[in-house]
Amino acid sequence: MEINKISKAGTVESNDIYIVMMPNPEGGIELELESIVMKQFGEEIRRVILETLENLEVKNAIVKAQDKGALDYTIKARVETAVKRAQ
Structure with a gap:
């Protein structure tokens, strides 16, 4: 997948990213x-983000992540949403 524009996902609330x-x-x-x-x-957070990007076949991206204690499934969902919004 190609990242064509800036996108955002998630919040800076507790247990989110x-x-x-x-x-x-x-x-x-x-x-x-x-x-x-x-x-x-x-x-572990770094691994989950990079693995999710790899699974979505993202090869070129700058990712800034601000974590507030999110669990793995939340991290995956936020990364996937940001990728889809960046299309």
Whole structure:
């Protein structure tokens, strides 16, 4: 899937994640992650985001994620929504 415009999904409420997705003219996936649970779950959140992008066949995107303790299924849903909105 091609990311053609800036899109957003989620909120900055507790137990949610706010995703901003943008085209990456330089190519590749660039991920900026902020989380209140970064020390405990930062790598897992990063893995879920990247795996979801891979499953959706997104190859070029800049992703900014602001996590407030979201569970895996919420992270996947927010990433998928942002990708679909960026079409």
